[in-house]
Amino acid sequence: MPHLATITNPKGERHTSYFGFNCYEEAKAFSQYLTENNLCSRAIIRRSQRLSLCNYEIKSWGVGSAILVRILNQQDLPLINFVNQEQQVS
Secondary structure: OOEEEEEEOOOOOEEEEEEEEOOHHHHHHHHHHHHHOOOOOEEEEEEOOOOOOOOEEEEEEOOOHHHHHHHHHOOOOOHHHHHHHHHHHO
16 A cells, blocks of 8 residues: 655645655656656655655655545555556556
8 A cells, every 4th residue: 555645734735745665766766757747846755754654755746636546546556566557558
């Protein structure tokens, strides 16, 4: 199940989204997927600070609801499989 968190401002608008990974390579692949497909305005990979169950997290800004819903609808797949599946479909 993917690790995912969002932070909203007082108006309920999403400010940042976090995607958690145990493997740096998976985090890097997903970060590249987000940025290369313009699915966020900015993304950084770092040691987990918000998602304590993961080793690494991507902190991202400007992530739309559509990508979050698609990830959550595929809860049985690790995020790296989601990335690989999306690249094959494109």
